[in-house]
């Protein structure tokens with residue numbers, strides 16, 4: 502493969518890339534000239550190597566097969582194993598979906614089709630979700646969210662207010678048992694997972710254990726849930742049973758704030774939303790889908806904040822607090838991921854509010870200049886949406 506300016510000549514490969522690897526068929530034929538971005542050519546190179554490796558494995562197996570008559574694999578494994586390939590796939594998917602949506606907004610159908618073809622060429626949303634599954638396995642959001650909920654005693658449900666509340670508050674602000682030693686009544690915690698690509702939270706909610714009996718000699722066969730959780734997992738494209746196909750930005754917000762979610766997990770999703778306006782809408786929706794006191798687990802790639810010309814970690818934090826109205830309950834970062842636990846303040850009971858927004862949050866502004874800041878990530882808030890009108 503030789504790169505000549507923006508064009509690339511693809512020499513006929515000595516093997517045929519299995520179609521399941523997602524390389525477009527046109528790339529399997531004799532030297533063709535296709536305009537191609539350098540990232541796509543890297544992706545194809547990696548895929549070709551994977552195919553070669555697969556073919557070699559196939560040959561080895563063929564030798565063995567003579568002896569053992571074991572069947573030769575017909576297709577390469579479908580699980581994505583290379584983190585580099587996963588990273589490139591997600592980067593390209595984000596780039597092309599952004600281009601497609603921008604072209605659609607401008608009414609440029611040709612450009613939108615070109616972007617759509619490029620998305621198909623890398624394997625579409627299916628390949629993107631497989632790549633995301635691999636990335637997720639290195640920063641398990643579910644474990645993190647379950648850990649924080651467990652720490653707050655919320656995995657055992659949300660305490661219900663009692664009319665005869667005679668309990669003393671403990672040091673951490675929680676209420677202990679009442680005078681009569683009765684446990685406070687609880688209801689299940691309502692959790693929404695946005696952009697779910699695995700069943701980890703759904704499975705946690707359906708996990709059971711045998712019911713404990715007061716009498717050790719009595720064996721009870723009844724199973725009871727381990728946690729008091731009601732989980733709803735949604736994604737634009739459902740990849741597993743139980744994950745509902747829905748667009749979070751289209752979910753209606755319940756008028757009664759007490760029936761809203763107690764917790765929302767929105768991990769590595771905001772960076773997939775293609776326009777700054779929709780990202781702002783996502784932040785405002787996360788706030789309004791929560792009941793007062795509810796928690797939002799938000800994560801995004803760190804470089805969206807540290808390498809962006811249009812936002813920074815400080816600016817984004819101010820947008821979450823002074824703009825949307827969240828309180829940052831905790832915030833931490835790994836080399837690649839920024840984690841936030843955000844709380845809708847308990848006192849914020851209003852369904853519709855009258856917040857006046859600073860123009861720093863309603864307009865795109867250049868915050869950082871220089872070569873380092875090549876990322877375009879930013880969010881734009883809409884005052885109406887922040888105030889609960891969608």
Ligand SMILES: C[S@@+](CC[C@H](N)C(=O)[O-])C[C@H]1O[C@@H](n2cnc3c(N)ncnc32)[C@H](O)[C@@H]1O
Pocket residue numbers: 630633636637642695696697698735736737738747748749750767768769770773774
């Ligand atoms: C990078 S994956 C993140 C997966 C997982 N939550 C994690 O922690 O890695 C992003 C997922 O969000 C989904 N997504 C993007 N926009 C969405 C929306 N508006 N509503 C629901 N899901 C959305 C995509 O389809 C994709 O599966």
